[in-house]
Amino acid sequence: MIIGCPKEMKAGETRVALTPEWTRTLVQDGHEVLIQKDAGANCGFHDADYIAAGAKIEETIADVYKKAEFVVKVKELQAGEYDLLQKDQIVMAWFHLAEDVDHDMLHAMLDHGTVGLGMELIKLPDGTRPTIKPMSEIAGSLAMLEAVKYGLVDRGGSGTLFRKLSGLPAPRVLIIGGGHAGVNAAEIALGLGLRVTIVENYWKRIAELRYILPGVEVIAWEDATVKEYMAV
Template structure:
């Protein structure tokens, strides 16, 4: 198969979808890999390293899309890329369709095969291609939150861990999944008082067992959240409904309950955000203020630490990408249920329920699409 790796052009997205080591694996299995010049530079990988691994370097993004049967990316295509996408072309990347109707409509119109990292799902319901970036984003959320709590950044002027004789900050973590767990670990490690809320009692029991003494677990509901936000200095939103829009757990009226200079970090912004007042920001312009509350809603947080993020992501995606290249997407998705759940849009048809529900679009069962394709 012909693999294309374009340079990411989303604002301040410094990751790359394939490392030179990944190129080597594709080439060993007989595939051709075309990488856009400079695609790996921000992640610390030179064009020469890609050449030595067996890739062919192309000067423009147009050339990469033009030649590739499978495009491997990190983030969803942006508007300037839409016209480059060909019918039947396989795109393997993060899409987060439920948070963007224009993107969804564009991919329907292009009649590409859109396989989303974030909905590849194991039988235990874990999301293997979302986990590594959730780990990075969860840890980064505390770093960024701590920074914006500083007075020069507009925050309350509070040190997360406090000092002798001064209480530490209160950190509220919404969601006990990967993001929430990593955020709680980091905040607790810095000495903050942490409260993590979730709707799953078994998950809370697990967290209660593994977390240090300065982390409390609380069952999540609107009443409890309203009480907790009043004392929180930093609020981290890490809730996830796979493939669907995130629920708004912090409503606009709750901001009035918070102290001025409180910081909210919405890690769920890729899926629409879990704060009612959230809208996506960039690393170039990461925050905005609503009712004296600082909102940090960068949609590609791991892009700020591209070396770590690229290695973590490709460790997870490479085995799936090799299977797709080796068998073709139809056979791979027919045989591998994890990959099959990653299919979101195929040949203009929405085959993932969360996406169809988000925009009230017609839904087609994956089995129907695979069955049709198998007989073409």
């Protein structure tokens, strides 16, 4: 199969769907891989890295779409990509059609006879979603770091420093939900020496969290309890 990886067109998007290492794996499995010029530059991957992995470099995004049977990207299709779509071509990306339907994009795919695979819908036999987990880990970690920033007075916060200091009680952090994002937020908070509480709705997950995060207080969701913790 001819697999193409274009450079992301969405403003502010710096990721790339294929690394040189995964490119090498695909080539070794017999696929032909096309990478748009500078597609991985913002991630620190150079065209030479992809060439060394066995890929071919295409000058333009149009070249990638014209030749590829399977296009793999990160974000949903942008307006500038609609007319590049091919009949029976497969495009895999984070479409999120179940959350916020982009009707123009959807109609462009239907009009061109293009098959879309939502990366967020990939599910393994054990029920886990391998593409969701790393995204949630990043989001949870950044959420805690953002909370530290917005606790400062010049950011509209109360002036609380979310860090344990000698001789002072550690600030308390309440995390709603113990999924991948919540766990990673808790790990960052623990690293800062904070007192961490996770509120979770499912008893099975509560038991899991108490096992994997022994330094965290894990409680079941009850409106009165959550209000009490938030009032502290």
